[in-house]
Amino acid sequence: MSERDKIKEELEGLSPLLSKMKGESRHPFRVPEGYFDGLPDEVLRRARAEEGLVRDGLPAQGRAKKAGGLAGWLQWWLMPRQAIGLAMALVLLAAGAYLFWAQSGLSAAGEVLAGISEEEAKAYVSENIGEFGLDLMVEAAIVSEEGIPGVEVLPEIDEVEIDRYLDDYLEDISLDELEELL
Amino acid sequence: MEKPRTHERGFRLLMEKYQERLYWHVRRMVHEHEDANDVIQNCFLKVYRNIHNFERKSKLYTWLYRIAANEAITFLKKRQRRSAASLEDEESSPVYSLQADPFFDGDEAEERLMQALAELPEKQRLVFNMRYFEELSYKEISEVLETSVGALKASYHHAVKKIEAFFKAEL
Known part of the structure; x- marks a missing residue:
């Protein structure tokens, strides 16, 4: 049985109405005269136009890749999009390297400090007290929650008391002494 | 090249x-x-x-x-x-x-057939056209649409029934 007969038999079983319609139907669509004769030319014209666009649209990229060698490679990398990408990659690389080395430095310092006993540290601070600013010492005292031996942080003094002290002091001082001080 | x-x-x-x-x-x-x-x-x-x-x-x-x-x-x-x-x-x-x-x-019946087809889902319409108009075997349709023969048969049968129902509703 041919495929056409199989289809006919199948359709008769499914829908006698459609089977009858199929037997009577003809081709209801038409095309403009000579349409198929001109279609290959039209498609080829469009294909050539597209190929031209591709060639004209990507001149630098195309030529650079075709040029080959070091010059072509450099030309390709210096195109705006590639250059921006390359610059960003270098910036990210530099930032990454900086963070890596900074982290390594910190951990190295931490390792060295871990090897110093508390007694040795206190002795070092006492001997070199002149090199420590007050802020640093206060900060250290806060961090360790202990005072630094040999150093007393000034107690908090009320501003009224300071003014009173200065008034008393200024009353006892002569004008010459005051000019010298100023 | x-x-x-x-x-x-x-x-x-x-x-x-x-x-x-x-x-x-x-x-x-x-x-x-x-x-x-x-x-x-x-x-x-x-x-x-x-x-x-x-x-x-x-x-x-x-x-x-x-x-x-x-x-x-x-x-x-x-x-x-x-x-x-x-x-x-x-x-x-x-x-x-x-x-x-x-x-x-096309005559009125053909126009109505096109109208019925336009109401089918695209894939079902494709299967119907390939079987009814282009008289392709299920195997050939299966190769084109990369769908199993069983699924294609079901799709064609559904399409035929829907078109028949469309015509009956018009009467």
Whole structure:
């Protein structure tokens, strides 16, 4: 049985109405005269136009890749999009390297400090007290929650008391002494 | 690398051999000549650009048919989206388009059949057209649409029943 007969038999079983319609139907669509004769030319014209666009649209990229060698490679990398990408990659690389080395430095310092006993540290601070600013010492005292031996942080003094002290002091001082001080 | 002229000559031969069958396949899906012309040109442009990718795993005709079917479905989906976006009026409905198409000279029954087909889901319409009009075997349709024969039979049967119901409702 041919495929056409199989289809006919199948359709008769499914829908006698459609089977009858199929037997009577003809081709209801038409095309403009000579349409198929001109279609290959039209498609080829469009294909050539597209190929031209591709060639004209990507001149630098195309030529650079075709040029080959070091010059072509450099030309390709210096195109705006590639250059921006390359610059960003270098910036990210530099930032990454900086963070890596900074982290390594910190951990190295931490390792060295871990090897110093508390007694040795206190002795070092006492001997070199002149090199420590007050802020640093206060900060250290806060961090360790202990005072630094040999150093007393000034107690908090009320501003009224300071003014009173200065008034008393200024009353006892002569004008010459005051000019010298100023 | 093949020479462009040889490539073009080969392509022209391929078009001359298959263009009519593929055109009618597309035309039955989209109905209007202008739309079918756009779709078939896009289809052959794809073939022109990708002929070197044809892997010979299937027949050349099956490969071409698949591209045409995909292009037609893509076109129909785009048209549906446009219609939905413009709150489909009478002029954009498929039946109205057919009546206005100077290259459609079917009688009333054929027009109604086209109207019934326009209501089927795209894939079901594709299967119906390939079986009913183009008289392809289920095996051939299966190769083109990469769908099992069983699923295709079910799809065709559903399509026939829906079209029959459409005609009965009209009576």
